Amino acid sequence: MPELLQALAEARQSGKPDELNELARAAIIAEPAVDLGYYCLAEALFLAEQYQNAEIALAKAIELAPEKASYLLRMASYKDVQGQAAAARILYDKALALEPKNWRALLGLAHYQLFEAQNVERAIEYLNQAEPSALEEPDFLRLKAKTLLNMAQLEEALELIERLLEKSADEGALTLKLNALMMQAAPSFKEISLTYKALIQAAAQPLPYWVGLANYLLAEEQYSQAEKAFRKALAMAPAQEQYALKGLLAICLQAQGQYAEALNIYQKMEQEQPEDEEIYIQKSLLFAAQDEFGQAAAALEKVIALSTGMPALEWKFKRGLYLLEAGDYAPAKAIFEALLQEPLYAREAAFALGKCLHLMGDAKAAFAQLQAAQKAKSRKAKDYLQTHFEAELKALEAALLAQRAAWAAENAKSPFLAAHFGQLGRFDPKQNRLDPKLPADVQNMLKERLADISLLLSAEGVLLLNPMEERAIRANYRILEEEKGRLLMELYPLDGSPNLIFLLRERGPGRLSVEWQKAGAEEVHFQLSTKPKSSDMKVFKRFCKASDFDYLGAKYAAWKKYL
DSSP states (O other): HHHHHHHHHHHHHHHHHHHHHHHHHHHHHHHOOOHHHHHHHHHHHHHHTHHHHHHHHHHHHHHHTOOHHHHHHHHHHHHHHHTTTHHHHHHHHHHHHTTTOOOHHHHHHHHHHHHHHHHHHHHHHHTSSSGGGGGGGGGHHHHHHEEEEEEHHHHHHHHHHHHHHHHHHOOHHHHHHHHHHHSSSSSHHHHHHHHHHHHHHHOSSSSHHHHHHHHHHHTTTHHHHHHHHHHHHHSOOOOOHHHHHHHHHHHHHHHHHHHHHHHHHHHHHHHTTTEEEEEEOOOHHHHTTTTTTHHHHHHHHHHHHHHHHHHHHHHHHHHHHHHHHOOOOHHHHHHHHTTTSTTTTHHHHHHHHHHHHHHHOOOHHHHHHHHHHHHOHHHHHHHHHHHHOOHHHHHHHHHHHHHHHHHHHHTTTTTHHHTTTTTTTETTTTOOOTTSOOHHHHHHHHHHHHHTOOOEEEEEEEEETTTTTTEEEEEEEEEEEEEEEEEEEOOOOOOOOEEEEEEEEETTTTTEEEEOTTOOOOOEEEEEEESSSSHHHHHHHHOOHHHHHHHHOGGGGGGGGOO
16 A cells, blocks of 8 residues: 555656546555545546546545545635635635634635625735745735735735745736736836836737737827837737727827828728728817818718717817818808707807807807807807907997996995995805815815905995906996895996896895805805905905906095005
């Protein structure tokens, strides 16, 4: 028997399944109650890929020697491979009960917790129970590094990964390092690039890593390097994967100003897949980058034909803008007129139509359209009017000012308003509470910007300092309703902006609230004072001119000194 045991040991080392099978069966015949023969037979059958018979033989070995943790671990490993994770866990538990520091048992249980139970804390508990010597084992290092990555403990994970790479710089270890580097708050471009290159060298199939490197370089706007990587990937990619890579290569070329070569690629792609709207989108961007807006609009016409719903509306609007830039005004006008009926595009289309009418030479229609766009809260329309229609705006302001005298006489009779003429209404942070659900940084930003909202009232008009729009709004107004402690007024901004309905309420000594009469509007609370603070002076200097106080009349004439 000793000679047979020696032969079994040698056969296991050689990895020859037929010889091991023969010797194992001989050992079983000689000593049917000894576990080693069954264990060796199981190994031989595993090598021969006779898995069911191997499991039977291994189960017999475990039955004969239930105290041997190595047999339990071999069965657990087999169950893991078969996808029977729960059965494997039971076997790992039994092995651990026999050998509480067995790193393979701890590794198996940690693997179950991490990938099956998804309990990363329990997984690291198992791994931390192992002896320090377990960190010499590549499999143990790999799983512990993965667990630490799941816990976002990147520094410790990277230390283990470096130890793993010292033992085996294989594809799996390098992929683990790449994942860890990508998770860093400030990823190192150099480290990530070098790791991709190491993966390309280590992998039997390097194509995925060439593609990964190329996409990474593209995202980092390293277009020249990305181009080289995409060309490498294209050279080795199978035909079915080349189409997408061509599109990415064209984007790299486009970003470098190599328009002719990029266009050549898009045209070839168009022949391969003429229904791919992304080709035409990229072609439109390419043409627009060269100020060839007519061709950009033509490319988008194909996109529109292939699109439906909201995307089609988006491309129609974009096509209208390209036609506008190309000087092809009639079709651009038709597009913008149609988009006025689409709620999501009505405001932008209103401005674009006004600009189009102006460029077509119809100043009267353009002014009316741009005013409509401004009333729809288009900031672009407001800026365009101020740039191109200064005379018309002055005439509009003059007409509004002509109405002021009659309204001012009536406003002066208001007991409510008279009590507040010559006062400063300053945004009250104590009364204006922000939604606590807003993120802290958003709340801080709003508090900072809203703190400068100020309101000044005279019989002649209203001056509202609006830091959200970084401007001072001058407006005539007329009283709509008044009762004790409450007044409703309509404001007519002199710049032609939309009229505003304000509801003012007295909220106690030295306090006033204003509510914009529109859906979802909230009350804004003001503290009242008769003299500005130094902080108010800074706000006035940012937003006001001396003529703003002249507009408000005698009640605020002395305030010009604060400028």
